[in-house]
Amino acid sequence: MKICSWAKSLLPIATLILTSSISFSQMAPSSETFVNNLMPQPASLQASSGGFVLNAQFHAVTTHFNDPRLDDAIHRAILQLRQKTALPLSVEPVAAGTEAPLTIDVQGAGEAVQSVDENEAYTLSVTPAGAHIEAATVVGAMHGLETLVQLVQPSGSDYILPIVSIHDSPRFPWRGLMIDCGRHFEPMDVLKRTIDGMAAVKLNVFHWHLTEDQGFRIESKLYPRLTGVGSDGLFYTQQDARDLVAYARARGIRVVPEFEMPGHSTAWQYAYPKLSSGTPPPAVRRDFGVSDYALDPTREETYQFIARFLGEMATIFPDPYMHIGGDETPAPDWKTNPRIIAFMKAHNLKDNGALQAYFNTRVLKILTGLHKHMVGWDEILNPALPKDIVIQSWRGEASLTQGAQQGYQGILSAPYYLDGMKSAGTHYLADPLPSSSSLTPEQRKLVLGGEICMWGEQIDAGTIDSRNWPRTAAIAERFWSPEDVTNVDDMYRRLNVVSIQLEGLGLQHITQEDAYLRDLAGTQDIDQLRIFASAFEPVSFGERYHQQKTSQLTVLDRFVDAVRPDPPSRYEVAHLTENFLKSPQSDTADAAALTQWFEAVSNSVPTVENQMQHSPRLAEAQERAQQLPGLAKAATDAIHFLSSGTKAPAGWKASTTAQIEAAKKPSAVVRFVFIDSLTSLVNAVQE
Amino acid sequence: MKICSWAKSLLPIATLILTSSISFSQMAPSSETFVNNLMPQPASLQASSGGFVLNAQFHAVTTHFNDPRLDDAIHRAILQLRQKTALPLSVEPVAAGTEAPLTIDVQGAGEAVQSVDENEAYTLSVTPAGAHIEAATVVGAMHGLETLVQLVQPSGSDYILPIVSIHDSPRFPWRGLMIDCGRHFEPMDVLKRTIDGMAAVKLNVFHWHLTEDQGFRIESKLYPRLTGVGSDGLFYTQQDARDLVAYARARGIRVVPEFEMPGHSTAWQYAYPKLSSGTPPPAVRRDFGVSDYALDPTREETYQFIARFLGEMATIFPDPYMHIGGDETPAPDWKTNPRIIAFMKAHNLKDNGALQAYFNTRVLKILTGLHKHMVGWDEILNPALPKDIVIQSWRGEASLTQGAQQGYQGILSAPYYLDGMKSAGTHYLADPLPSSSSLTPEQRKLVLGGEICMWGEQIDAGTIDSRNWPRTAAIAERFWSPEDVTNVDDMYRRLNVVSIQLEGLGLQHITQEDAYLRDLAGTQDIDQLRIFASAFEPVSFGERYHQQKTSQLTVLDRFVDAVRPDPPSRYEVAHLTENFLKSPQSDTADAAALTQWFEAVSNSVPTVENQMQHSPRLAEAQERAQQLPGLAKAATDAIHFLSSGTKAPAGWKASTTAQIEAAKKPSAVVRFVFIDSLTSLVNAVQE
Structure with a gap:
């Protein structure tokens, strides 16, 4: 196949066209309309009614190139299809060249690292006869498979792949998620399921923040005190790191490690x-907060240490980019040490600033020697x-623009x-360019x-x-x-929809709230507490x-930890x-739904207040329970x-507004999810 | 300390005595009554009102012996106490000999394997001044720490340890849980959290069923085809095995591996x-089901293979017991192969039978040479x-008795x-002796x-x-x-109560149901489906x-997989x-609660039936939804x-009973949880 021009275009125009004119075989139920649940939306999609019915014989073959990475990706997709459809699809490999309901035509492996x-483009077409994915690289095919899995939808008593033609490629080549494992350590299984989720929504860079004032999290055999003394044993x-790099590569995701210097380095310095x-x-x-401790940028030994350490890390992290942090370095010692x-x-x-630029120049030289590009936070930007x-x-889009x-x-x-x-909506509308x-x-x-950045102070x-989820999606x-x-x-x-798909991959973003509520209340009877928490x-x-x-010692098992952002x-x-x-006077359905919701959260309060009597931790939200009704x-x-x-009685708006203002004051480190909506409602009332 | 006679007694008499006569300091709130939530119940417990108030300075010291295993156990207990109380308890080690709110006096490490x-006894006393654990071994101290964690209860705005004096030791020395990882592979994190749960309820043997017709799950370097060909790559x-053995030992749990022979060995034979x-x-x-394939007990090469393989396994599994399975070996080839x-x-x-006894005698000789005791299923019982x-x-208690x-x-x-x-209650009342x-x-x-056995066909x-949980507890x-x-x-x-504690350790026995229901319904709105599923x-x-x-290909994501046993x-x-x-005519509270529950499950049906329209998998339970109202x-x-x-109208009992009988017929491989209760209610009605 050839990768068409659209595939490498940075700014493809979305063409979301629904047609019903295309004919299809009797296999495909004609009554079903395509429901577009895809996330992310593809660059270009054409859909027709009808679909390809999945059955137990569904399987995939690679028609041109294949390798273990592609086979694994197909295997994972089949497992997801099994889970979605309950069909006993075989995961045994099928010989290439056989006719199959899903054919995958890949040009080659893509780059070794x-x-x-990397060419991430793919095309995916579903016809009444089956599905076909084309891509230049295995990574492109992986994206196609993720789209295929998201396409599955019910149709009568079957599951189908709707008839579509998708031409897709990413708008930006660097789509990352940073996890700060320095302030709180995150176990390997958490990181692996995070990477599973990233792959599902086509992110491609796992930025691993590995060192912080509060902990040095990557083993150095050359400098064992870095973790031996500079971490709490976690x-x-x-x-582990090599495993994670391999795990990520298998899912089309690069791992960019970050080693913070010269600031955020208390752990390095305590160790050495x-x-x-x-x-x-x-x-x-x-x-937490910005620390005054900074590496000494004036001693040659500092650079020898960094060179040996980064050299060691380069044997673990093959990505051509290495992140050196570089932010928040007030370094008062630099102004006073003679x-x-x-x-x-x-x-x-x-x-x-000039001394840090000097430091960065030296570190850059080390990285260049290791054939690595330097990545750093805003502060590394310096004409030097x-x-x-x-x-x-x-720091913001302005600083990005300034850099460019x-x-x-x-x-x-x-x-x-x-x-x-x-909210997800707020993040969603912020465009990088x-x-x-x-x-x-x-x-x-x-x-x-x-x-995307997830800093680790309070997680x-x-x-x-x-x-992280589902907002990251x-x-x-x-x-x-x-x-x-x-x-x-x-x-x-x-x-x-994608939130449930992510849960199926093992992410606990939905279940965690209930588990914490049960733990807080000391009972499995959390029907009312669940309603309360939704506020x-x-x-x-x-x-x-x-x-x-x-601080790092704060126990993160309060009411605030149970409830979810957005x-x-x-x-x-x-x-x-x-x-x-x-149209408040005619929209009775929305009025009823809103009233029902507000009454439900209000009605939950007596039960919750009773549970607070038996749980000092839950009782932290007592004032919130008093405010809610x-x-x-x-x-x-x-x-x-x-x-x-009708008009509100005189004084109603003033007293209600006062009530809202009181509710905005800090309490239990949570806020009411409806405060803006309530404000709009109150403002709309005539008095 | 001395371990008193009670500690080694096989059948201590429970002494659960609540007194309120003991005096205590002002530190202890006098208004609180001890709530006994312990599981398992200790052999002997005396409690008084009042308690020791936990605060952020709470920490433990070992007054006599300590080692890394004990330190780790204390560390884990502190983490659990943090989670329960939200107190920022320090996990930094404290020098031995210091005065502390929790003192731990252990005689020695216990046995190397x-x-x-192993002496598992401990005493735990809580006074207004603090808590004290005594044990002969680290394992005993671990049990004491688990009890301590379970004792924590709220008191006003604090958390306390109630005033108790506990003398405890197990009734039986072998308290196991077997997990079949042959038919379905279970990832390491599942096994680790299973072991965490076992430790919380003082089980001490993890029986690891590692080989089955459907998969050989433990790597042999001598015979790599056992997993290379005899598993599906899982x-x-x-x-991994060494890690799990260490993980279990750190929690007072032995690992007894099982290698099934001469039956249940298709995977061995496919590989070799x-x-x-x-x-x-x-x-x-x-x-699934009993297989006809059996190892050849007549060839010396078979024993050479087994000897080398078990010798290799003995380097991984230090426990003095090794399980060789031995059940369900019809072996028709033994009757026909000339x-x-x-x-x-x-x-x-x-x-x-005689040939299998011969085989077992030969395998026993191998095990004896490895300094291992043989464990096997009923069928190995033979005077030879x-x-x-x-x-x-x-096969049952009779066969146990016969063996003894x-x-x-x-x-x-x-x-x-x-x-x-x-039900948990059914298992609970079955006494081993x-x-x-x-x-x-x-x-x-x-x-x-x-x-306890968890066979892996359908999990x-x-x-x-x-x-597994909470019934295992x-x-x-x-x-x-x-x-x-x-x-x-x-x-x-x-x-x-313990079920929530187990959830806090990472077990997903409660969250899994909701996650599967969301996946089945394709929505997060499962309030009604959750109520429906509870039936x-x-x-x-x-x-x-x-x-x-x-079969092994059956996808385990149906409605039956969502709902929980008991x-x-x-x-x-x-x-x-x-x-x-x-007293049906006077007990209005229970009548109201029952009526409310039955109405709620019935009222859930329209919403659930609507969701079934969009989910072929959920629609499997359609007949059940029709029966429920x-x-x-x-x-x-x-x-x-x-x-x-009042009396029921004529014919009511007959028609209702017919309805119940119809509901007992197979459908969606689930049963109504209330069918026995309903039968009792109907039988009690006069007609």
Whole structure:
């Protein structure tokens, strides 16, 4: 096959066309309409009614090239199809060349180490006779298989693949998820299921934040004290890391490791005090926030250490990119240590920024010797550094633009911080490279894509899934799909579907809430508590840090840890409210649904308050339980006034607004999911 | 310390005494009554009101002996206490000898390889000043720590350890759980969390069924085709096995591996056809049931193979016991293969039983050379074998008794088959050695204990937890606690508590049901489906095998796989019914609760039927959905007749009974959890 021009285009135009004119065989039930549940949406899709019926004989053959990686991907897809359909599909390999319901035509393996330029395009066509995937590389075929799995839909008593023709390729070549395993260690099985989820939504970079003030998480055989002393015994062995790299490669995902320097390095310095710029740290840090400890950029021994360490890491991580962090390095010692002051004077380095640029230049030389490209956070951007470094922007789009204008490649992360506990819709609408951008076409090419960031201060193995998912899937679509795919309502509809698919892969983002609620209440009877909890979501990382003074010792098993960011209830209430407010006096269905929901959460309170009597941990949300009935009453009153076209009694708006303002004040480090909707309802009432 | 006589007694008398006379300091809130949630119940417990208040300074020191295994156990207990209390307890080690709220006095490490004679006794006392654990061995201390964790209870806004004095030791030294990883492979993380759960309820033998007709699951470096050809690529490496042995030892659990021979060995023979007694198998078996393929017991090469293989396994599994299976070997080839017939004649072996005894004698010699004791299923019992083998009885208590009378040690398994899908209460009341047993005191000592069995035909990684737990906890109590601890109602009360503790350890026995229901319905809106599902449980292994012809290819993601055996609803309805029937005309509370439940399950049906329209898999339960409202109506009608003391109209009982009989017929391989309760209600009605 040939990869057509669309496949490498950076900005394909979405063509979502539904036709019903194409004929199909009797095998395909004609009554079914294609339901587009795909996430991310493909670059181009044509669908017809009808479909190919799956049966127990369904299997795949590769018609041209195959290798163990492709075979494994097919095997995984078959397992997912089994799970979706309950058909006893055989996972035994089938000889190439045989006729089959699914044929897969791949040109070749792709690059030995998956590259940022890897051809990820594929075509997928389903006809009444079967399905066919074409791709230049195994990675492209994997994306096609993921799309195939998402296409399966019920039809009468069967499952079908709807008749479609899909031409697909990603908008951005770098589509990442960063997991901070420094502040809280995440076990290997958590990382593996995270990678499974990433593959399902076509992300392709796992950015592994491996070192932090609070823990050094990757084994060095050259410097065993890095984990031996610089962690709490929780770290990845080199074998673990190699396993994860292989696991990710098998799923079309690159692993970019990050070793933070010269800041965020308390753990390095506690293990090897000679690396320190001043007084070495007395312990691995338990507190969060920016640390004053920084590596000493003036000693040759520092660079010898880094060179040997990165050389060792290069044997584990084959990706051509290595991330050196580089952010948040106030390094007060650099301003006071006489030796460092003298060094700066001797090298004509006017301030800390210049000294860090010097440091980065030295590290870059090491990386270049290892045939690695440097990636770093905003702060590494400095004219002293050449143009082949990549800037990961955590400060915002402006800084990404600024970098591109200076000729630096960039990755946008600022709008994709999951620990900000924002809604999927908010993240979804943040475009890494909007068409309105002032960048020139050449500069636009420097924007490689985006990365979702999950910082680890307030997550652990028990809560990470519900913080990562399903929001990550929505952002993955932003990185993959055409710019004009921006319908938030349709995104949420599909997000509910992909969320269940992700759960089937082993992710615990949905189950975790109930498990924590049972643990909090000490009972399996959580029907009312579940309803109560649906009224809340966690506050942002910053608010929790401020209100609760979290540290690495904080136990993450409170009510705030049980509830999910942007739970389905938040969007549903917002959506119903928006609809209702369009025509409040005629929209009785939305009024009824809203009223029912507010009454249900209010009615849950007595049972929950009773459970709080027996659970000091749950009782943390006591004030929230006291506030909820009043707020729910305000909502149902507002709906009543608006539906009936009556005015509220004098003073009602003022007192209700006061109530809402009180509810916005910190309590139990959670917020009401409906506060914006309630505000809209109250504002719409006439008094 | 000295281990008192109670500690080694096989049959301690339970002394559950609640006193309120003991004085305590002001630290301890006097208003709290001790709530006994312990599972298993200790041999002896005295409790007083009041407790020791846990705070952030809580930590443990070892006052006498300690080693890394004990330190790890303390570390795990602290992590569990953190989770229960949200207190930021430090997990940093504390120097021995310091004063501490928890002191742990252990005599020594115990045996280098945990033995069946290991001293597992401990004492635990909590006073207003703190807690103290004494034990002869680290294993004993681990049990004490597990009890300590289970003791934590809320008190006002605090968590306390209630004032208790516990003297505890197990009734039986062999308390096992067998997992069949042959028919379906179980990933390492499943096994590890299973072991975590076992430790929480003081089980001490993980019996690892590693080879089956359907798959050979343990790597042999000497015979790589065993897994290379004899599995579907899913097996444990030797390193995995060593890791699991270490993981189990760290939790006071022995690992007894099982290598099935001479039957249940299709996988061996497919890999090494020369081992076969006749025509070698054409493939690894996908079907279940007894297989005709058996190892050839007449060739010296067979024994050389077994000797080398078991020798290799002995380097991985240090336990002094090795299980050789030995069950279900019809071996028709032994009756027809001329060479085998000639061999039997030459050795004066009259039938297959004699030939298998010969085989076992030869294997026993190999094991003896490896310093291993032989364990096998009932069928190995043969006078030709010496008395130092252990018989695991799957045929029933009679066969255990028979073995003991002949001088053989035994382990009872027959009443503890979890795949029979019986209730926890049923398993709970089956005693391995009832006081009514006819065995002499010497013979009684030969009954080492019991083993729970989870056969793998119809479970996989996604469903194993809900089939194992929490029922396993109830049986664990049977193996540990005094014979007279038999209150089923109190067991269920405590089982609900321990079930949440087990979930906190990572077990997915509760979450799995909801996840499968979401997957089946294709939506997160499963409030009604969850209520509907609470009316069902899976049928037994045998019934499902018969009705559905399950094989290794059967996809285990049906409605039957979602619902749990013996769900809380079953016991609740049964308990309410039993209470109600005691005084139906005055017991309005139970009548109301029952009526409410039956109405709720009935009301769930329209929503569920609507979801079935969009899910062929869920639609499998369509007939059950049609039956449910009628049965629920019969129940509420019966309650109405009984409450009001009125007679049912003529013909009501006959038609209702016919309805119940129809509902007992196979459908969707599930059964109604309330069918016995409903029958009791209907039978009680006057007509």
